[in-house]
Amino acid sequence: MKRRNFIKNATLSSAGLAIGSSLVGCADTSSKEKNSTAATVNNASTAKLPMVIATWHVIDATAKAMEVLQAGGNALDAVEQGCRIEEANEKGQSVGKGGLPDRDGNVTLDACIMDKHGNCGSVVYLQNITHAVSVARKVMEDTPHVMLAGEGAKQFAVSKGFEPEDLLTEASKKAWEKWKIEAQYKPIINIENHDTIGMLAIDKNGDISGACTTSGLAYKLGGRVGDSPIIGSGLFVDNEIGACVATGLGEEVVKTVGSFLVVELMRQGKSPQEACEEAISRIVKKPNSQFKDFQVGYIAVNKKGETGSYSIHQWFSMTKFQDGVNEQIQSDYFNKA
Ligand code: GLY
8 A cells, every 4th residue: 555545545445444444454465475574573683794684675685785785895885885776766655765745745865874983964856866865874984974964965975976857757746646636635644564674783893883774754845854863763773773764643752752762761771672662652642742743653673683573563574585585574663453
């Protein structure tokens, strides 16, 4: 199920019913057949390096990252190269080229990257450049800044040799035109099998890096920025402890500084799984939380290579490539009602 369909369903039904029907409709059965699928568990005994995990079902992206790691590349190169696979995949309508536009038809991208030293770079509201994650890396490495936005980010990208192009594909344009018929503005992010792509890797030296990239909430207000380019919200890496990356409704992640929270919980002794569960709990247990209307998911890894994954609703998954196995792992989730 594509993000636009979930939004449409949500406008037609009560929130709870809409989520229920969407969840049934968006099960990724084909990928389940092709890949081993299991509830997420802690896995201290199986942790082997190098390894990579990513949000959602992105086995081509994790395969690319592992190729980099196996060739002796570092975790930073791995997460950048892995994310680029999804940015170039026009069929994924939530990242890079082919991403669904804002309500005015503009495709605007958010991305960030963070290395083992705690260096980071990000771009927000970037237009016409497919590989936002690579621009974020250039911001980190070639400027004294952390974040570049909008036209400035685009001009910077062009100065670094990135070719501007139209990111609105025919498929995404059609989806937007269909959405415009009702133009219901509901700030509800998808519950589907593809959204913000976040990737965390540990290389052979045991060093951790992470990255994430997204076209954000479909049909958002012009100028809206989500969690993905905000260090500590969409992504956080602490090479002494571990790393976390988020997917889902960015506003809710930002309000709880989700990825930083997960890493700090791991610092306090929680496993990656426990830390992801606690971070989701902070969202759903807020007074008057509207969690039935939106999805948030976290994946995390600690320094030992143990992983965790947890979401509010069903059908979030993590792809993990470790010890020769590249598999989709269905996430455990909070809302079992
Ligand atoms: N997590 C992506 C966004 O909210 O934009």
